[in-house]
Amino acid sequence: MSAQYRHVQNNNSNNTTSKAAASAGAAGSGTSKSPLLLARHNPSGLLLQDTDCNVVNSNSNRSKGNNHSFGRHGATTSVKSPHGDPLFNIAPSPNNKMKSPPLVSPEEEPCQLNGVGEDYVEFNYTNNRLPSSSSQSALTMDAVIGKKYPVYARDISRGEEKVKIPLVNEFSSNIHPLKLPNILYISTNMVHKDAHIDFSLARLSDDNCCSSCVGDCLSSDLPCGCAAETGGEFAYTPGGVLKGEFLEKCVMMNKEPQRKHYYYCEVCPLVNDLSQKGKKKVKACRGHLTRKFIKECWSKCGCSKRCGNRVVQKGIQVPLQVFATSEGKGWGVRSVTALKKGTFICEYIGEIVTNQELYERNKERAAKKEEHTYPVLLDADWGSERILKDEEALCLDATEFGNVGRFINHRCGDSNLIEIPVEVESPDHHYYHVAFFTVRDVEAMEELTWDYGIEFDDIYHPIKAFKCKCGSKYCRNKQKIQR
């Protein structure tokens, strides 16, 4: 798989050949402006695999060669939204080529260190991958609550983040034998050569930013041009957290979606095989949830870099840990300090690839029987009148390149995080950042979770979700089992 990457901060005006997409399945919304949709609830935002682990869902029939007939791969599990759309396609295989070494147990030569933030012994990285624990001694550190944790990597971000993100496993490797994640940590999305992102300053009109602002936009009585893009309001407080009212609206739209938050496609590619369009009876769209989004100020804005309407772009500020969960969910994420409601945690970072590229990758992954893939489709234009080109139908693939966001586990109903689509560089809805914020105050060392939107008892969906171990009283998987 050859790949050429560009950091998204750069102005990307180069493009691949435009291929007119066939009429989008989302044509029925009739809205003048595309509601911004996040992958979780966005049918097109979530990628399905057929028996060959090919992507079978796309926003339209943009992804050439997609086989839309669903089927079950022997060992494929998939996360799905309430509308049957999987978020993460995971195809475990005994022949996984990613041979992560077993973790050393805490008993093996622990070395006492003195607290979060201490400059631990540097691990050697091989090919920029996480270190082989067999060649390293496990380290321990005092967490803020006084427990000792073995540290397998002191900073999985390799200095990419402003904060260090250790990888810890407080359990014996016999009890929770977890493979080390085999990823290259990146802190900003990277653009695959076939994906089209255009942040050129020339292309950004004054309407797309607040060029006449000065200083801190939040100190103004009136919303700036960027806030206008956020529905006429600033999403953040001067303290840098989400405004309660804004957060509540986002949560409401997530948890109690009313009819007005849905729109319906004429020919929904989630439930219809688009290659059979015109030949088969069209199945009714089950509705797509619209999302509130945030537009932050950016480089073409006149305000200061310290403007309060710039939060997500400043990166991770809270001390996160990747840790071994006790419930058998694999690795998870927690903060070592307590967090206030509305705090930005991290983005979901990955490679920005086209649906077509993901289709090819999934074919390769199926052939190589790789264990995990982590794609999230960015489909902000779902439902808009504009028809996207192939190179504009994008997703984030965090399988090989990603950040701490890829380790956040699912919790049904009462997760402490919400994902909000955030536009930084451009209000162009086909690319945006997926940002996680706390929905309530969170205690130190509490696992951070988000609701993937999985519908475990979706009997119509051919791809089975994982067995949920979230432990929530609202667990949708448990409810199904009890019935």
Ligand SMILES: C[S@@+](CC[C@H](N)C(=O)[O-])C[C@H]1O[C@@H](n2cnc3c(N)ncnc32)[C@H](O)[C@@H]1O
């Ligand atoms: C995005 S990854 C999260 C990080 C993952 N735990 C790891 O070790 O890399 C999603 C996968 O984690 C596991 N997972 C997440 N939430 C879970 C839950 N509530 N119950 C069981 N497994 C879960 C599933 O295997 C799922 O496919």
